[in-house]
Amino acid sequence: MHIQNVTDFNLKYTLESGQSFRWNRVDDAYYGVVEGRILKICQQGTTLQVESSTDEDVSTLAAYLHHYLDLGRDMPRLLAAVDNDAYIHRAIEKFWGMRILNQALWETLASFILSQNNNVPRIRGIIRRLSEHFGEKLTLERYVDYSFPSAHALAASQVDELLACGTGYRASYLRDAAQAVVSGELAFTQLKQFPYLEAKRELMQRKGIGEKVADCICLFSLGHLEALPIDVWIKRIFETLYLRRQATHREIREFAQNYFGESVGYAQQYLFHYAHEEPNWADV
């Protein structure tokens, strides 16, 4: 299957910018497990070549990817709106076409609970082991992977099993969240209808979901581009480049949301990825 005329889009930057933990590059193709199937995506200019492990309808798959990859976004307009200074201008130039994904809610919620006080390679490993243990085996050609564990599967798990996957002290947070989803205490249909601040407040009711993780879920799954996850990198970036002093999370949030406006989450993603990829990011 092909998707044509995809402009202002970069698959590599989108899938390798720390918002999803489930994509692997093999040569020039990306394999990932998305909502119960393996997808293989290859970008050639403005064309995406896509294969799926299921025989789903072509137009259904195209519509899904349009949403998942945020292809309907007017990137030139959005990026122009946050292109306020030389710092972010460099990031926008270097990573032009990077999108913020619209990922599955349960997977995003669970994954970012696991992300706290942790690093990306280890988060990926934990999720891979959880999927191997609790998910379903999937194959696409010779590529084998496992679906993300359902909330039901994790709600019924033993803490020992979660610990064996490397979750550490986050095991109980993960299980509690799974049980809240299964019981209906955490209602996804309602959560998806909430505006940003209400969704964030509701998410933060869960143990293991603080302000930063809630913002990641709002931004990477619920489509709230005004969400601003403040981790050590974002804090360092704003203190160094913009405020030029030590600042609290609240000061950073207030400045950034005022300075970048309603798409501050996108601005954050470009600054975050630029700092990760460019060791000399702090130099003017």
Place this chain on the structure above:
DNA sequence: TTCCAGGAGAGAG
């Protein structure tokens, strides 16, 4: 050996 990683909870003040 110590430090760090897309942090958050609990307790003290």
Place this chain on the structure above:
DNA sequence: CTCTCTCATGGA
């Protein structure tokens, strides 16, 4: 309200 300590894990 803010500050500090601790939490499990593995790679640098």
